[in-house]
Amino acid sequence: MNALLADFRRSPVQAALFVVVVWLAVSFIYGPIWSVLKFAFAPDGTPSFAALSELAASRRVQAAIWNTLAVTALSVVTVNLVGLFQVAVLEYLRVPGRGFLRLAYSTPLIFVSVAAATGYGFVYGETGALTRMLQAVWPDLPNDWFSGTFAVVFAHSFLLTSFHFLFLRAAIRRVDYATVEAARSLGAGNLRAFVQVVLPVLLPTIFATTLLVTYKSLGSFAVPAVLGGRRFDMVSELILTLNALRRPDMAAMLSIGLGAAVILCILAMQYVERRGSFVGGSKTPVPIERVRIAHPVTRSAVTALAYLVAAVQLVPIVLVVLFSFAPAKSIGTEVLPTVLTLKNYATVFSQDTAFVPLRNSIVMGVSAIAGGIVISLFVVSLAQRVRGPVSNALDLTFMIPWILPAPFIAIGLILAYDQPNPLVFGETLLGSYWILPIGYAVGAIPMMIRFLRASFLSLDPALGEAAQSLGAPAHYRFARITLPIVAPVIVLISGMTLNGLMSEYSMSAFLFNVNNKPLSIALFEGARSANPEQAAINMVYIVLIMAFSLVTITLADRYGLGSGQEKR
Amino acid sequence: MTIDRRAAALALAAAIAGGAATAEPITVYSPQGEERGIWIGEKAKEAGHDIQILTAGGSELFDRLLAERANPQADVVVGLIDASMATLKSEGLFAAYVPSWAEGLDAIYRDDADGMVHKFWQTPIVLAYNADAMSAEEAPDGWLDLIDPQYAGKYVIGSTAWQTTKSYLVGLLVRFMDENGEITDEGWDFMQTFYDNGIVVDSGDAKTAAFVNGEAVIDLNWFGGVGTFAEAVGYTPVMVDTEGGTPVISEGIAILAGTDQPEAAQAFVDWFGSPEFMAAYAEEFGQVPVHPEAIAMSPESVQANATLLTPQSIDWDAVAPSIDRWIQRIELEIK
Structure with a gap:
């Protein structure tokens, strides 16, 4: 405490910043959380569990919880199967065309959220290309064959494998090949060696990816919203419905339930992370080599399956890219476009209505990132400079949104700011332009803090001490020593955050309004429209989002940030 | 900020x-x-x-x-x-x-x-049918007939966020109102059957699709929407002057x-x-x-x-305070 006061006496700018950051924490983290708890447990000021019993009585809520649990349980199995198979194909088995397969299997990194859901809908949906091809063979196939639990689990299976691609591949490379060879010399086949020798080493990582998939699947929003079809809801969607039905108490209560499930996941994840680091091997491991499958039938079958998985992942992307260059009228009438044109791109960049969502997403994303970076920088540097309970508490406070699902934060912001609130000088934020970027920033800050903290820890303290002994004041040292060193991290983390925000759906669906409709909402609305012009514009949006993702992820990977904290 | x-x-x-x-x-x-x-x-x-x-x-x-x-x-x-x-x-x-x-x-x-x-x-909220696919004898005489098994999967219930949907749902429920202004159990049972018997959609395009592929032949729509919708799908609409009247x-x-x-x-x-x-x-x-x-x-x-149509008398001012509650019940327990 004293150290903090001393720091503020030295630098009034820091003191002023401290006041602002504390105000932001109270207004946009504690305020919303308080509102959610208040509306859930005491909507009229007196404690009440009415919301809970009403939720329990609702058939639709029960169905949504059941759907969410079923989808999550199934997704965990299917995603792990697909992910493990992919990793085995890429790193354990010798399958021809590895470069191509790696490209196909890496697509979940850039094909995410509402963009991916829209892409799947375009291919498998009611008027999708694949649906029409299948109907040519089986005329009895209903239009909505791709819907409900099946569709959501299918999409999850091929969209949530990015964790396997990033982390499991890294883990299998750490397997000591000598152990595999030993097993084989004792007579074990490829499969047995994989199951009994390789898999146990991978287990901690598999457990971690399982929890990540659970976490993602519990909060799944865009995928069921676009692909779920008639009378199928998951919990996140239902929170939005309850909010629309003007039942903030029930929405708050359900978001607490979702939050509790997510927090359990994260606690389990941290437990595993801590234990996982004890897994060792030999001191001088032999790098893993890919084995050849001896049996020709098995070999062909594995190769065929590997390419089938690649096709499932690539076909939606290829079709989206192709049709983004096709005349609108060919959408829904042709299986592959016969004429290519740049007209759709021209429409997006020249027509106001088509360009506005793109501009909104960029403006709000950039504002959220600018605000988030400033706050994160202050919080992290304060925690570094002045150790103590206050700076620790501040640091932890801004990490809270990391364990809260987006609908929880969004409902909190809505409930706290749907009428004039003294915390924000009597303004009403709901319905304003800025409520969405505030939500984006709250959601993005934890990751910013994690990365910035890591880069601050790697700073050589001698540099700062040298500058201090030469008489440089704190802000000068910060500007001339710290900032240049962490600048690349800031650029990268900004790029990656903007990448995520371009297709952010969960927060947007709650907080957007007529002034700031973002790209994800435009995509979602377009996905439900039968108008081919709108579908064409959607294709362009998805291609732009993917291109942007590709650039940021390539850059991040080059600077060693792509797989981030897990690489170590 | x-x-x-x-x-x-x-x-x-x-x-x-x-x-x-x-x-x-x-x-x-x-x-x-x-x-x-x-x-x-x-x-x-x-x-x-x-x-x-x-x-x-x-x-x-x-x-x-x-x-x-x-x-x-x-x-x-x-x-x-x-x-x-x-x-x-x-x-x-x-x-x-x-x-x-x-x-x-x-x-x-x-x-x-x-x-x-x-x-x-x-604007009357009307019940119309596709005369190319359904004869006048087969068509329902009134709103309450819709729960009949012969109309299963033949009509589309839109989103409760649509005024039209909200209006006919209220128009149906007020027929089951007791002297205290509450809906009877019979009314809620009717509503459950009404939903189970129909095609429930959330978007206009899903509704259009149900008519285009021939599943649905009965359009519950506002007066001016009937003709436009039928023209877009491509059929001849006939409006029913319903028993018990049409909500206006x-x-x-x-x-x-x-x-x-x-x-x-x-x-x-x-x-x-x-x-x-x-x-x-x-x-x-x-x-x-x-x-x-x-x-x-x-x-x-x-x-x-x-x-053209006989109006159903609904005291909108009297039911207005209850509508939210009714729609919530439909959304959360029936839909």
Whole structure:
């Protein structure tokens, strides 16, 4: 405490910043959380569990919880199967065309959220290309064959494998090949060696990816919203419905339930992370080599399956890219476009209505990132400079949104700011332009803090001490020593955050309004429209989002940030 | 962080796009979507009104207006139904303005007490069937017949965020109201069967799809929507003059209390409800106006439509406070 006061006496700018950051924490983290708890447990000021019993009585809520649990349980199995198979194909088995397969299997990194859901809908949906091809063979196939639990689990299976691609591949490379060879010399086949020798080493990582998939699947929003079809809801969607039905108490209560499930996941994840680091091997491991499958039938079958998985992942992307260059009228009438044109791109960049969502997403994303970076920088540097309970508490406070699902934060912001609130000088934020970027920033800050903290820890303290002994004041040292060193991290983390925000759906669906409709909402609305012009514009949006993702992820990977904290 | 929304938004927009609009058009919230909204926009522009129309489902607009109550984004709201307008008015959202065309309106369409909400159209919510796929004998005689197994999967129930859906759901429920104004168990059982027997959709395109692929043949729609919808899908519609009557709703226009451009808003209201524009709209879309002068100027077919169907008597003011609760129950326990 004293150290903090001393720091503020030295630098009034820091003191002023401290006041602002504390105000932001109270207004946009504690305020919303308080509102959610208040509306859930005491909507009229007196404690009440009415919301809970009403939720329990609702058939639709029960169905949504059941759907969410079923989808999550199934997704965990299917995603792990697909992910493990992919990793085995890429790193354990010798399958021809590895470069191509790696490209196909890496697509979940850039094909995410509402963009991916829209892409799947375009291919498998009611008027999708694949649906029409299948109907040519089986005329009895209903239009909505791709819907409900099946569709959501299918999409999850091929969209949530990015964790396997990033982390499991890294883990299998750490397997000591000598152990595999030993097993084989004792007579074990490829499969047995994989199951009994390789898999146990991978287990901690598999457990971690399982929890990540659970976490993602519990909060799944865009995928069921676009692909779920008639009378199928998951919990996140239902929170939005309850909010629309003007039942903030029930929405708050359900978001607490979702939050509790997510927090359990994260606690389990941290437990595993801590234990996982004890897994060792030999001191001088032999790098893993890919084995050849001896049996020709098995070999062909594995190769065929590997390419089938690649096709499932690539076909939606290829079709989206192709049709983004096709005349609108060919959408829904042709299986592959016969004429290519740049007209759709021209429409997006020249027509106001088509360009506005793109501009909104960029403006709000950039504002959220600018605000988030400033706050994160202050919080992290304060925690570094002045150790103590206050700076620790501040640091932890801004990490809270990391364990809260987006609908929880969004409902909190809505409930706290749907009428004039003294915390924000009597303004009403709901319905304003800025409520969405505030939500984006709250959601993005934890990751910013994690990365910035890591880069601050790697700073050589001698540099700062040298500058201090030469008489440089704190802000000068910060500007001339710290900032240049962490600048690349800031650029990268900004790029990656903007990448995520371009297709952010969960927060947007709650907080957007007529002034700031973002790209994800435009995509979602377009996905439900039968108008081919709108579908064409959607294709362009998805291609732009993917291109942007590709650039940021390539850059991040080059600077060693792509797989981030897990690489170590 | 300053909350000077407009200034900051403009500055940012200018930074990104290299320019920004100078004079702001007035914002009009209206459930008249697609071609109707576009047509209104074009005609308003021709008449010299600089407007920006936000179209969305009626209930969505209603929710939005309530949510934005402290920070209104709209200047004028047009086309919400009686019950919605009554609630919004009671929430203090509207400014008083008696339009130039209020004189001559029937008393039930005026707002003599507050001078805020004035009605311009009446819209029956009708039951129509595809006469190319269903004969008059097969067609239901009234709304209560729909739960019959022979109509299973033949009608589409839209989103409760649509005013039309909300209106016929209320129209069905009030038939089961007891003396305390509550719906009987029989009524809720009916509603459950009504939902289980129909095709439930959330988007207009899903509804269209159900008719295009021939599943659905009975359209529960507002009067003017029946013809347009049938034309889009490609069938001959026939409306049923139902037993027990057809719910009739009237739509109103009002200026938001928070408008920063009251003169422009008033000018728009005067123009929109004028018998001339109402008659032009009637000619274009077949919508029945309520202003006697407008009816007189309308095409004969529209004049005939004004008396085509037997109205169901619903006291909208009395049911308005219950509608939210009923819709919640339908959404959470029945749907």
